[in-house]
Amino acid sequence: MSSASASSLVRRPFEGIPAERDLVAMRQLIPAATIEAATTAEHGSVRVIIATILPMAWPAIRRSDGSVIIGLQATVPTDDLSRSFGQALSQALEAEPGTPVRTVSPSADSPRLQDLLDLEGGFPITVHESFEFWVDPGAERTAEVEASLAQANESIMPTAPVEGLEHAYWVDAGAKEHLRWVLDAEEERVYDAVARLHARRESAIAEGTRYVGSFRAEGLTVPVWDLPDGFGAAGVAEHAAEFRARFLTALESTEPLTALERRARGGIVARQVTLR
Known part of the structure; x- marks a missing residue:
């Protein structure tokens, strides 16, 4: 596990992840984007989608297929964003499929993203024109879901x-x-x-x-x-x-x-x- 403590301010929380600069852009600049990643073999080689923001600004969701999607623009403790999102990823990995992670409270024992993600991956980024990536492929697309998606799409700056x-x-x-x-x-x-x-x-x-x-x-x-x-x-x-x-x-x-x-x-x- 990386050594930064849960109480110390980490100036560059995503340092060491190959996509650091794009992760910062996703946290601060880009309305809708995703990066493909995966956990290490030790943590199950689970597919992880790192996104800009999720419905209800949730930190993470365990999808119906077992993959996890993380929302970098969620409101989380900011002393070490990597530890906060590492905690969100850990909670999602333990959750039932189809369950969101609504809040996170990282501790000194919480892993950082650098501890959980396979850093040998390519981390390709895709900038989207809509929040279509929100939709869980295994979930029903109800009229309510479609209306929520359309409303969110209207807020995207090109x-x-x-x-x-x-x-x-x-x-x-x-x-x-x-x-x-x-x-x-x-x-x-x-x-x-x-x-x-x-x-x-x-x-x-x-x-x-x-x-x-x-x-x-x-x-x-x-x-x-x-x-x-x-x-x-x-x-x-x-x-x-x-x-x-x-x-x-x-x-x-x-x-x-x-x-x-x-x-x-x-x-x-x-x-x-x-x-x-």
Whole structure:
């Protein structure tokens, strides 16, 4: 079992899981998505679907076929999200098929997701346009279920991954379109990279786009760009290769910031938002 205690604040709760950056995006950014996983052989090699959110914001459900689905946007104790969802998964594995896990209370003995999941898996992510994944294949699709599903689907903001820019997601928020890119680099290095580009007027993805700030989520840094109406995920993808190369070159630079870059960095830091 991993060593983080149940009472200590874990800055990067999903660290060590290959899909860490996508898990953070699912917890904070994406309305509807799933990741395929499985428990280790020691824990039965049970199919696990990691989802953004479940009906009633339940933490987990044991499905009729014995698989488990977890909802990362559930309200759970947040000192260590991995332990909280590990507890939810443990409870689901012990539940009768068709039973939801309604609450979790992790303890020092609760396993973390890193203890339960087979970390050798590919953890493929799928972004959905609906909550159709809520429906248990073995359950009856009643009129009530269909109505609930339709109501939930109306709340989804269009969201899509960007081809050529891993762990980056385009979203149509109504008034604006955004690109949000989940990075595992240190926050200070991200600020430096944006400052280097901003000083050269190269922090935009393409003409008409604009870097607007970044925030922290589950220990990772998420820079955000505003996009013109109609730009879409395809518009970002068109410039992804060049932009990614430019950004990563700036991120990897160890040269001291110039005076102009330091001034740019001061403005960037002043408008950051931190999520806890």
